[in-house]
Amino acid sequence: xxxxxxxxxxxxxxEGDSAVIKCTYxxxxxxxxxxxxxxxxxxxxxxxxxxxxxxxxxxxRIAVTLNKTAKHFSLHITETQPEDSAVYFxxxxxxxxxxxxxxxxxxxxxxxQP
Amino acid sequence: xxxxxxxxxFRVLKTGQSMTLLCAQDMxxxxxxxxxxxxxxxLRLIHYSVGEGTTAKGExxxxxxxxxxxxxxxxxxxxxxxxxxxxxxxxxSRTSGSQETQYFGPGTRLLVL
Numbered sequence: 498x499x500x501x502x503x504x505x506x507x508x509x510x511x512e513g514d515s516a517v518i519k520c521t522y523x524x525x526x527x528x529x530x531x532x533x534x535x536x537x538x539x540x541x542x543x544x545x546x547x548x549x550x551x552x553x554x555x556x557x558r559i560a561v562t563l564n565k566t567a568k569h570f571s572l573h574i575t576e577t578q579p580e581d582s583a584v585y586f587x588x589x590x591x592x593x594x595x596x597x598x599x600x601x602x603x604x605x606x607x608x609x610q611p
Numbered sequence: 612x613x614x615x616x617x618x619x620x621f622r623v624l625k626t627g628q629s630m631t632l633l634c635a636q637d638m639x640x641x642x643x644x645x646x647x648x649x650x651x652x653x654l655r656l657i658h659y660s661v662g663e664g665t666t667a668k669g670e671x672x673x674x675x676x677x678x679x680x681x682x683x684x685x686x687x688x689x690x691x692x693x694x695x696x697x698x699x700x701x702x703x704s705r706t707s708g709s710q711e712t713q714y715f716g717p718g719t720r721l722l723v724l
Contacts, residue, residue: 498670503653506651529711531711531712531713539717540701540715540716540717540718541654541701541715542715543712543713543714546711546712586653586654590711597642597644597659597661597667598644598656598659598669598670599644599654599656599713600656600670601646601653601654601655602653603651603652603653604651604653
């Protein structure tokens with residue numbers, strides 16, 4: 498099955514700086530890569546996603562890059578703000594072929610220092 | 612439009628007791644999922660369903676059963692609860708086809724003593 502590794506487990510950055518979270522996956526059949534933000538006690542919320550036919554996607558201060566050859570994808574947050582503090586999860590999905598369901602990384606606790 | 616809802620929000624069980632968690636969605640989604648979230652482990656897939664009357668095992672299915680008798684509902688059952696099943700349980704759903712975005716419910720916090 499799929500295996501998703503996520504680094505770092507904790508990331509502390511100064512407000513206004515950029516944050517980068519990296520993930521690798523093992524299954525070359527994976528073709529959908531979402532990123533979720535989870536605040537304490539809340540449900541995971543999708544913040545951005547990318548499909549395997551695209552190398553980069555951007556939405557305001559958030560961007561995701563995908564390198565299919567190396568099987569890794571990254572989340573980039575620029576001009577970080579206090580409300581960006583949360584746990585971020587990457588995930589991978591290999592849709593079709595009979596199996597389904599996301600495989601998640603173990604999460605990154607992002608701390609924005611004022 | 613409530614999206615994905617889960618009941619109950621919180622439950623305490625004793626070892627060996629049984630219970631059923633209910634997930635309901637009003638978005639006419641075909642696919643539904645049950646995940647569990649443990650500290651430092653991310654979310655792990657328990658079971659899923661690709662349509663009414665169908666279910667399949669995920670990564671960590673042992674100790675759980677599921678049923679999808681109606682398209683809008685996905686039930687997760689624990690026949691004999693164990694302390695290792697203490698966790699937060701999230702349900703999710705999505706439409707079929709190329710739209711892979713999953714929408715999560717608010718979660719059920721389960722404590723097994």
